[in-house]
Amino acid sequence: MLLHELRTLVRTLSDNHGVPTVVAAVARGESTPLVYGRGMPEGIAPGDAVFDLASVTKVVATTAVLMGLVAEGRLALDERVPGSSATVRELLEHRGGLAQWWPLYAAGARERAAALEVVRGLPPAFPRGVERRYSDLGFMVLGALAEEAGGAPLPELAAGVHRRLGMTATGYLPAPGPALVASARGDAIERRMLATGEPYPVPFGPGDFAGWREGLLVGECNDGNAWHAFGGVAGHAGLFGTASDLLAFGRGLLGSLAGRGPWPAPVTAAFLTAGADPAQAPGFRCWPRYGAVGHPGFTGSRFAVVPAADAVVVLLTNRLLAPAAPPPDEVWDRLLAAVAGAHGPGAPGSGPYRL
CATH class of the missing domain: 3.40.710.10 (DD-peptidase/beta-lactamase superfamily)
Incomplete structure (x- = not known):
């Protein structure tokens, strides 16, 4: 049932919205992960395709x-x-x-x-x-x-x-290789942000910067500040990675909650618990309706753990190359609902996890 849902959601983004490359993955407990993708680089398995993770960084x-x-x-x-x-x-x-x-x-x-x-x-x-x-x-x-x-x-x-x-495949400034997925066409979006002042008014225009990128971005992070100002390595963006690695990261978080991961359980719980805003824990975005916690990325990358389901959920896309650059919100919500549904939603406003 869940694999059918994965396939349906991937096809929705690929066929209905024109997103060139899409990977959806779910891991529950120690079972074999479900991974499905469309539009992979030639010879690359969906779990091994390397995406610009943007703010998932x-x-x-x-x-x-x-x-x-x-x-x-x-x-x-x-x-x-x-x-x-x-x-x-x-x-x-x-x-x-x-x-x-x-x-x-x-x-x-x-x-x-x-x-x-x-x-x-x-x-x-x-x-x-x-x-x-x-x-x-x-x-x-x-x-x-x-x-x-x-x-x-x-x-x-x-x-x-x-x-x-x-x-094994996550890091900054990736070496050229066949697994890299293109993320966007140059700096067109940020150039437009400077031209329009939307969504953030700033006292600069496109003419205040001479280094705009024009070509297809492959292995260069899409985020302009991360690339132009930080040389590709920043705390807010710049990381590249795969669905397989994000599943491993999520399993590390869930294992830590159970006292068998790289971080102590109390520290992990503190970082995964929403604070004053039910949609935000320290560092992590929360989806209280689904009892999920993780983070989205502007390029179309999303990751979450659902502790009540002992599950990790990943959606990686290059949505910025779609004709209308559709946000994956609706598809992401359907994916979280499919994973969390059997376990009941998280209590709204309570935060996704409490030790």
């Missing part, structure tokens, strides 16, 4: 590293972030008051230090701690914090987590 790299640092006592969720008035928790929950987006490359930043200087020099855009305002900038700061507390570059710290989980 926020959990699979940055938050995963921060969980380890909290477990080791090198950071605390409620301590202040150096150089900021916000706490670690507030940035993780997008309540730190930072701007939601800012074209750092248009502001002249071409490398990590300059990019962080611009971010830290911006005035607060919202009152701190009052409401959730999803912010890429907050995770840029958190990526730098992870490096400072961990004593190593973010890719090295994240790779340490991934190795423990058997994730």
Whole structure:
């Protein structure tokens, strides 16, 4: 039944919406995962196709590293972030008051230090701690914090987590290869954002940056700030990975909740429990209706665990190459409902998991 649902949803995105490459995957307990895909690179199995994970980076790299640092006592969720008035928790929950987006490359930043200087020099855009305002900038700061507390570059710290989980194809700046899936055509979307001021008004126009990409993006992250300002390695975006690896990551989270994973159960539960906003835990997005927690990515990547079902759910697409760039929200909701349905929805507002 679930495999039939996977196939139906993948075909909906592929046939009805024109999304070139789609992979859906579900793993329950220790059973063999169900993986189905359409439009794979030649000779590549659906579970092995490498996608631009976009904002899924926020959990699979940055938050995963921060969980380890909290477990080791090198950071605390409620301590202040150096150089900021916000706490670690507030940035993780997008309540730190930072701007939601800012074209750092248009502001002249071409490398990590300059990019962080611009971010830290911006005035607060919202009152701190009052409401959730999803912010890429907050995770840029958190990526730098992870490096400072961990004593190593973010890719090295994240790779340490991934190795423990058997994730062999996840990382920043992937080497060229046949498994890479194209994500978008150049920087057209961000160029349009500067031209229109939508959805985020900024004091820049397309003429303020001369490095716009025009061709098909394969192995270069779609996110302009991650690529142009951070060189492809950032706390908010830049990671590439596969459905198989995301299933392994999710199983690591579920195993940790049960006391047999890479993170202590209390730390894992703290990161997977919604705070003031029922749709947001520290680092992780929540779907309370389904008892699910994970994260979406702008390129069409989505990942979640459903603890009550002992399940991991993955949807990877290159939706930005579809004729109308359809968001996968409806399909994603149907997939979560199919996985969580037999176990009942999570209580609205309660958060997806409590130890």
